[in-house]
Amino acid sequence: MKKNLIFFILLSLKLISQTSFNVIYEADYKLQYKMLNINNAKLEEAAFALLINEKESYFKNMNKYVGDSLRYEKKLDDNSSNGKYFTPFRENIGTTDGKIYVTVPISYKNFKYEETNDITWNLINEYKTIGKYKTQKATTKKYGRTWIAWFAKDIPFPFGPYKFNKLPGLILEVYDEKNDYHYTLYKFGKRKYLCKSANMNTGATLVEKSxxxxxxxxxxxxxxxxxxxxxxxxxxxxxxxxxxxxxxxxxxxxxxxx
Missing domain, CATH: 1.20.5 (Single alpha-helices involved in coiled-coils or other helix-helix interfaces)
Incomplete structure (x- = not known):
């Protein structure tokens, strides 16, 4: 029991502070979203990368993903936060079966928090085909919204975009009932590499999410x-x-x- 406790503590510390991530598969998503809660709000778009291995996933905005890689290789200045690689989606999100780890730069300082991975889904007996995959519907209430997800059992990874996970297959599409935030998978495949720039905010201060x-x-x-x-x-x-x-x-x- 004591050995198991020490193992999980060390694992948590590793995940929350790691710079690199061992990638086996990568799933890329398009997000369509409304930044403002007004009538006829402009529909905006962003792209994200979900890095996957057998036990965990790592999710970040595609601009940040590319920009951080260039910063790691010293091909981009550390202070270059605007322009081509700017994004309003600054969070790095690491997901394991028990925890979700988030790091985010705020006003030139880096912060991190963790939360229990306790999302629960209702499986619905509805199906549709997305690309070449048969998917099943699931719903959940989380973070003040009701969410609808479509997952593919043929891709046996319990992960998805943002903090959505714990379904018996990769989430190919997920959106809230108002359709303010709508993630759609546009690319999936084997990558098998070490992403050395997964988390560039290793010196972040641990705080409560609140x-x-x-x-x-x-x-x-x-x-x-x-x-x-x-x-x-x-x-x-x-x-x-x-x-x-x-x-x-x-x-x-x-x-x-x-």
Missing amino acids: RIFDYQRKEIGDQNQFNDVIEDKETLNMLRKKSAERAKQFNPIELSIY
Whole structure:
């Protein structure tokens, strides 16, 4: 019992601090999402990579995936956060059977948190074909939304995009009932390599999730963010008003912590 406890503690420390990830398969997803909770909100797109091996997965935005690889190889400056490799989806998400590990840079500092991997699904007797795979429907309530997933038993990995997992097959499609966030698999295949730049934020500070939950809304609504660049008071007040409005309209993927 004691040996098992020590093993799981060491495993947790390894997963939460690791730089590299042993990849056997890679699943790439397209996300269509609405960043604002308003009528006729603009539908935006982003791409993500899900790195998979037999016991765990690692999920990150494709721009961050490529940018971090270039930074690791010293082909891109460490401070190059804007431009071609910018993304509003900054989290690195590692998933094991028992835990989900998240690292995220916020305001030039790196933070990390972990949460229990306790997602539960209702399997529905509905099926559809996605690409060449027969998939089954499943639903769950998580993070303040109701989610619908389609998974393929023919791909026997219990993983999926973002924090969605624990189904008897890879999740090929998952979306919330309002269709604000819709992930769709567009590529899957064997890769078998060591991704040395999986987590570039190994010095992140461990905090409770509640401390940094909804951090993007807080960043958007920060009334002091323009103080150092705008001197005109009228312009400053206008920008402050707009940022406050945008913060109220912000539509994150997680509406609640659990």
